[in-house]
Amino acid sequence: MTQKTPSTAGAQGGSRRAFLKGGLAAGGAVVAGSAAVAAEKSDPAITEPKDWSQFLGDGVDAHPYGMPSKFENGVVRRNVPWLTASPESSVNFTPLYKLEGIITPNGLCFERHHAGRAEVDPAQYRLMINGLVDKPMVFTLDDLKRFPRVNHIYFLECAANSGMEWRGAQLNGCQFTHGMVHNVMYTGVRLRDVLAEAGLKNNAKWLMPEGADAAGMNRSLPLEKGLDDCLIAHAMNGEALRPEQGYPVRLVVPGWEGNLWVKWLRRIEVGDAPWQAREETSKYTDLLGDGKARRFTWVMDCKSVITNPSPQAPLNHKTGFTVLSGLAWSGRGRISRVDVSIDGGKNWRTARIDGPSLPRSLHRFYYEFDWDGSPLLLQSRAIDTTGYVQPTKGELRKVRGTNSIYHNNGIQTWHVKANGEVENVEVS
Ligand code: MTE
């Protein structure tokens, strides 16, 4: 235990070393203390022979595609059945409270489908580019892979993430309040290179990517964004895209709402005006308090959430040295700072960001402190490299009302009770 007390932990900050000493000396019942107590009582975890130490395990090839330990089988995507009428037009949620670092494992990336998961045969896959181009073109998957490839880590957040929380604290778990986000390393080709092959007419201003699923989901995308940083991706975290995520090809639209990231991408039409598709008129617009709607609100604002502790991850160790952890992200760049409050926003301390800090990617933060066992109101507040500060829910509602579903990036509060249970609450 050579870890130093983070200087940012301040008054509430605890020294791990000091804690361990205290725990051992007092024979306390937490962390180090529990090991000491267990040894005195002759712990069967130490004294009893274990199968895994006595018998040969499975040989290689028992699991040609490796899966997590069976003891981790509760770490899964989950849905909220009453949210939607059918599982084909629905969403499930990333188990953020069980994840570490910044990368979301492929099998745990939340799914949002409008017409179920399409199973596209890659041999039959085609991407058409048509509209205001010099030569309409059709590409096979192999054709696409012959453009220069690039690798980028980006978060994808559905605009509806935290959407159920506009009118008050509702869902009990960061998986459900914030789990419509994942963060993946994409391999793909630049959309601008593919468009250049077809040649853009002078009056080209908009793109309409369209999916091959039964929803034929489409959206209008400004050409400027398409030429800037969008990718046509065929791989995620080193392997082919999963069918849930758009196999064999999806559009990657860094920092912008997930709905634009068309999966099973089969066509991109080039035009001079937006198409006013279903998903940008009746859906994915933000109804304000005065009844008017904001439209084309593409960028995902700076946001953060404490993933541990949280309602699905209570504080089981009661008191003492406590590791708080969470995620922060911004569609406008990097995260420059995350603040944490344990008293409902009265006092703030700077959290420690650890791991890669990349633009439009999740950031992992930590805050370590000594918990005295009294109830806490945990909050995190992210600030991005543009200087934008994540607002409180009250500040957000002042500007946006409570009619919205989309783009809720307000500060989340978790109430930690004296018994370690955690609940989704709001503070005024
Ligand atoms: N693309 C197609 N073709 N069909 C869809 O239903 N859903 C969109 C987008 N792209 C969708 C789609 C929405 S609303 C979101 S939030 C993201 O895909 C979700 O991506 P994921 O399922 O990989 O998490």
Ligand code: CO
């Ligand atoms: Co979405």
